[in-house]
Structures are given as C-alpha cells and as structure tokens.
Amino acid sequence: MEFLSPATLDEALAAKAAHRDAVPIMGGTDVMVELNFDRRRPDVLLDLTRVTELREWDVVDGHVRLGAGVTYARVVDELGGHLPGLALASRTVGSPQIRNRGTVGGNLGAASPAGDAHPPLLAAFAEVELASAGGVRRVPAAEFYTGVKRHAGADDELVTAVWVPTATGPQQFSKIGTRNAMVIAVAAFALALHPEERRVGTGIGSAAPTPRRAREAEDLLAGELDWEGRGALRETVAAEFGRLVAAAADPIDDVRGTAAYRRHALGVMARRCLGWAWAEQQDRHREGGH
Amino acid sequence: MRVTVTVNGERRTADDVWEGESLLHVLRERLGLPGSKNACEQGECGSCTVYLDGVTCCACLVAAGQADGREVTTVESLGDAEALHPLQRAFVDAGAVQCGFCTPGLLVAAHDLLARDPDPEDSDIREALAGNLCRCTGYEKIIDAVHLAAERMAAPADGGAR
Numbered sequence: 329m330e331f332l333s334p335a336t337l338d339e340a341l342a343a344k345a346a347h348r349d350a351v352p353i354m355g356g357t358d359v360m361v362e363l364n365f366d367r368r369r370p371d372v373l374l375d376l377t378r379v380t381e382l383r384e385w386d387v388v389d390g391h392v393r394l395g396a397g398v399t400y401a402r403v404v405d406e407l408g409g410h411l412p413g414l415a416l417a418s419r420t421v422g423s424p425q426i427r428n429r430g431t432v433g434g435n436l437g438a439a440s441p442a443g444d445a446h447p448p449l450l451a452a453f454a455e456v457e458l459a460s461a462g463g464v465r466r467v468p469a470a471e472f473y474t475g476v477k478r479h480a481g482a483d484d485e486l487v488t489a490v491w492v493p494t495a496t497g498p499q500q501f502s503k504i505g506t507r508n509a510m511v512i513a514v515a516a517f518a519l520a521l522h523p524e525e526r527r528v529g530t531g532i533g534s535a536a537p538t539p540r541r542a543r544e545a546e547d548l549l550a551g552e553l554d555w556e557g558r559g560a561l562r563e564t565v566a567a568e569f570g571r572l573v574a575a576a577a578d579p580i581d582d583v584r585g586t587a588a589y590r591r592h593a594l595g596v597m598a599r600r601c602l603g604w605a606w607a608e609q610q611d612r613h614r615e616g617g618h
Numbered sequence: 619m620r621v622t623v624t625v626n627g628e629r630r631t632a633d634d635v636w637e638g639e640s641l642l643h644v645l646r647e648r649l650g651l652p653g654s655k656n657a658c659e660q661g662e663c664g665s666c667t668v669y670l671d672g673v674t675c676c677a678c679l680v681a682a683g684q685a686d687g688r689e690v691t692t693v694e695s696l697g698d699a700e701a702l703h704p705l706q707r708a709f710v711d712a713g714a715v716q717c718g719f720c721t722p723g724l725l726v727a728a729h730d731l732l733a734r735d736p737d738p739e740d741s742d743i744r745e746a747l748a749g750n751l752c753r754c755t756g757y758e759k760i761i762d763a764v765h766l767a768a769e770r771m772a773a774p775a776d777g778g779a780r
Contacts (some may be wrong), residue, residue: 331637331683356679363638364659423749509748
C-alpha cells in the first residue's frame with residue numbers, strides 16, 4: 329500500500345489522476361473502519377487532511393461554498409445561521425470524537441444512503457463540486473447519488489466542495505435511531521422552505537438505495553402553503569405531505585429496521601418537520617412586521 | 619513508512635509502519651503507550667480517545683500517516699499512580715471504574731469537556747461523553763465523578779495534587 333499525503337489541491341488532483349484507484353481519506357470514520365476490519369485493501373491511500381484549501385468555507389453569490397474537508401464540528405459551530413438544516417443534521421452525527429474528524433466531503437465521497445449530510449443538502453438544493461486535473465464541475469445533489477455507495481464522480485475526480493444556497497427560510501431535520509448518539513439513521517428526513525422562490529425542498533435518508541428528494545411532496549406543499557405566512561397549516565395538507573414523502577421512499581428490511589417501519593417513520597417525520605418549519609415561518613412574519 | 623509524532627510533548631518515531639495502520643496501533647504496539655484501549659476499532663466506543671492537535675478523536679480512525687508531524691496527547695499525560703489527575707482521583711473516589719477498559723477514553727473526553735466548560739450540567743456531561751461506551755457502571759457514577767472533579771478543580775485546595 330502506498331500512502332500519499334499531498335499538501336495542495338493541485339498535488340492532490342495530480343495524485344488522483346496518476347492513481348485513479350486511490351481511496352481518498354479525510355476523517356477516516358468510514359475508510360479506517362474498512363481497513364481495520366480487513367474489508368478493503370486499496371493500493372493507494374490518498375490523505376487529504378493536509379490540503380488546506382479543502383478546510384475552508386466562504387459565502388459566494390448567495391451560496392456557502394463548503395470545502396470538502398470542513399468537519400461536522402465546524403459546521404455546527406460556524407454555519408448554524410447560513411445552513412441551519414445541515415447544521416442540525418451535523419449535530420446528530422456520531423459523537424464529539426466523530427464530529428471532530430468526520431467531514432461533509434467524506435460523507436459525499438462515501439455516498440452511503442444513510443449519510444446524515446445528504447437529506448439537508450438535497451432539501452437545500454445543493455450542488456457538489458467535483459474537480460480533476462482537467463477542471464471543475466458542479467453536479468446537483470439530486471443527480472450526485474447514483475447507487476448504493478456510488479456517486480457521479482469520475483475516477484480521476486475528487487469531491488472538493490459542496491455549494492449550498494444560504495437559507496432564506498426555515499429548515500428542519502429529523503432522524504430516527506436507537507439512541508441520540510452513535511446512530512446510523514434508521515430513517516432521516518430534511519425539509520427546507522424557500523419562500524423567495526415559493527419552493528420546497530426535501531431529502532430522504534436511509535430509506536432508498538440512494539438519498540433522494542420527494543418531489544411530489546415538494547410540489548404539493550409549494551402549491552398549498554400560504555406563503556404570506558399568516559395562515560395556519562391545514563391538517564389535510566400536512567397529512568398529504570407525509571403520505572407523499574412516505575410514498576417517495578423505497579426502503580428495505582435490514583438489521584436497523586423494517587421497510588414498513590421506515591415508511592411510517594418518514595411520514596411522521598415529514599409532518600413534524602413541516603409543523604416546526606411552518607411555526608418558524610409564521611414567527612418570522614410576525615417579527616418582520618407583516 | 620516512517621511516522622514521527624510528538625506524543626505527550628516528546629518527539630517519537632516509529633519505523634516500518636504499515637500504510638493502513640491506525641494511530642492507535644502505533645501508540646500501543648510501537649510506542650509502548652497502551653493507555654488508549656483497543657476495543658471496537660470502528661469509532662463506536664471511544665476507548666481510544668486521544669487529542670490530535672488539541673482536538674479529541676478516536677485514535678483507531680486516524681491513519682498513522684495522518685498523524686505524522688502532528689501532536690498527540692494520550693491518557694498517559696494526565697497523571698500517574700503517584701500523582702493522579704483530579705479527574706482520575708474523582709473516578710476512583712466516585713466508583714466510576716469497574717473493569718476499567720473504557721476509563722482512559724472517558725478520562726480524555728471528560729478532560730476535554732472540563733477544559734471547555736469547568737462547571738458542566740448533567741446534560742453537558744452526557745453529551746460530551748456520548749461517544750464513550752461503558753458496559754459496567756451504568757454511567758451514573760461516571761457523571762458523578764466528572765462533577766466531583768469539576769468541584770475539586772474549581773477549589774484546588776480541597777482537591778489535592780494537580
């Protein structure tokens with residue numbers, strides 16, 4: 329095994345071009361488990377923790393450009409205002425030790441259907457930045473996840489950042505597990521209201537081969553919500569929203585839960601997230617003096 | 619590969635380290651520091667909690683090469699049998715130790731908590747120690763021990779050696 333530890337992004341991209349089968353490693357919370365348990369023996373490990381460019385975030389054109397190496401702990405500490413949905417989800421990742429090391433970029437690279445960052449990124453209409461020695465491109469999160477632990481990146485590309493529109497409305501996240509820490513989601517759901525565009529974003533986790541949006545549920549809400557924010561949420565709308573979210577999932581039975589439970593839980597989480605988000609939207613309007 | 623790490627203030631070098639090896643393995647098997655415990659090897663149990671450049675992490679999830687040139691602080695730096703750290707003393711006094719396997723990780727995680735918050739609430743302690751599993755104590759005594767250490771560290775005259 330070779331261990332490459334580039335100091336700059338250019339070096340990292342050159343290394344990935346030269347070693348297309350290299351396994352990138354950041355916080356190690358997935359990759360090291362596979363190594364420790366002899367499940368994977370890559371020829372090349374590509375350590376990205378020394379690439380300072382990856383550890384930065386900036387606000388650019390109404391987006392947060394979040395470097396792939398920013399840890400969950402930093403998302404929680406620094407980005408709760410700009411990216412409330414992602415910060416909520418980051419708060420539920422693992423434990424303090426895991427949040428100190430694990431990164432959103434690593435979550436994207438692993439592309440597990442259970443990754444906690446995926447639902448809020450989908451709901452926020454984020455785009456994943458992929459870079460190679462030949463250039464940079466952006467892929468909408470909804471097109472990034474292509475299969476169980478597979479994504480749209482080519483073998484000479486690295487996930488270098490994710491571009492997330494800064495929140496203009498309430499965002500919520502809900503996750504089911506057996507306890508509040510160290511849990512791989514049984515099912516997870518994220519909701520983002522985008523009042524300026526009168527659109528709704530959703531993200532479903534751990535309940536399909538890939539993280540995915542519930543587009544029919546989004547369209548229903550976008551049409552039914554009283555975007556002026558004065559009206560109460562109609563119970564029939566919330567119920568239908570929950571039903572459509574559950575219908576958008578494609579869960580399986582596994583060690584963490586049954587498909588039927590996951591589908592039920594998604595409906596409940598969707599209604600709850602909507603209730604929380606809508607209460608916040610109404611508060612914003614009252615505070616805004618409308 | 620050769621890995622050089624500053625461990626507990628001392629520059630240490632290990633040779634012939636396998637590229638896929640964990641920092642935990644280097645600490646325990648190559649540098650003679652068995653305080654950090656090897657239990658789950660997947661970041662679930664926290665028994666191998668150390669500081670890497672001042673931030674707590676599970677040493678089992680750090681590739682040895684990622685620690686090269688960096689600073690690691692292990693439980694061995696807290697205190698020893700002659701001069702226990704107030705946290706170690708409190709764990710003993712409160713009965714927070716049974717089999718002891720989880721204790722080193724809990725001590726480092728609790729040390730990190732008290733450095734940030736010298737007077738934590740129960741909920742803060744539970745949150746800070748959420749990544750550390752103990753299968754003996756039921757955690758109540760551990761929470762007591764952290765409170766006790768916090769009290770003693772706030773009033774060192776009552777707390778004995780630091």
